[in-house]
Amino acid sequence: MINHLCVLSEVAPSYAPAGRSLVAVCLRGDRADAGAEQALRDKLAGWFGRSVFDWQHLRTDRIPAALPPLPVIKRPGPSDRCELSPGLFACGDYRDGGTLDGAIRSGRATAEVVAHRLIMRRSAPLVARTGDRRGGPVA
Ligand SMILES: Cc1cc2nc3c(=O)[nH]c(=O)nc-3n(C[C@H](O)[C@H](O)[C@H](O)COP(=O)(O)OP(=O)(O)OC[C@H]3O[C@@H](n4cnc5c(N)ncnc54)[C@H](O)[C@@H]3O)c2cc1C
Numbered sequence: 001m002i003n004h005l006c007v008l009s010e011v012a013p014s015y016a017p018a019g020r021s022l023v024a025v026c027l028r029g030d031r032a033d034a035g036a037e038q039a040l041r042d043k044l045a046g047w048f049g050r051s052v053f054d055w056q057h058l059r060t061d062r063i064p065a066a067l068p069p070l071p072v073i074k075r076p077g078p079s080d081r082c083e084l085s086p087g088l089f090a091c092g093d094y095r096d097g098g099t100l101d102g103a104i105r106s107g108r109a110t111a112e113v114v115a116h117r118l119i120m121r122r123s124a125p126l127v128a129r130t131g132d133r134r135g136g137p138v139a
Pocket residue numbers: 066067091092093094097098099100101102103
């Protein structure tokens with residue numbers, strides 16, 4: 001039922017009055033019946049406790065066709081194939097899957113490969129490699 005939940009005011013405090021929080025819940029499907037809100041509160045009560053029954057519902061936005069059917073968006077290959085040529089890295093949804101989580105997965109995989117590469121460079125013997133007699137780190 002719940003796709004994701006985010007306490008937006010934790011990221012942007014101005015989104016809620018002082019002492020209150022703005023919670024956004026993204027639901028899958030198109031359930032619009034009167035029982036939907038109650039079912040959601042029941043579910044959230046398992047996560048946050050019974051205080052969710054006091055939460056104020058501000059509004060519901062229905063977004064039909066929010067995302068193209070996923071089979072349409074082809075995945076070109078595993079996220080970890082991110083080095084296009086030596087030292088040239090790429091990331092983005094087009095390298096994994098055409099969604100936000102595909103973009104994040106690809107970005108993370110690329111960042112990990114780059115970080116690993118930087119660590120390997122820094123652990124190499126700097127003086128021998130750079131000829132820098134001060135032995136300081138290489139930028
Ligand atoms: C209408 C629509 C609805 C969507 N709905 C959902 C949804 O409900 N859920 C979901 O998970 N995903 C959804 N998506 C997909 C999701 O938005 C994308 O998968 C995600 O934003 C891709 O992130 P990204 O960082 O890979 O690319 P982008 O967010 O496209 O970022 C690429 C950035 O690179 C910049 N750029 C491009 N070329 C250059 C250049 N030459 N030089 C410098 N900068 C450049 C662009 O301006 C852009 O800012 C939707 C997409 C669309 C279009």
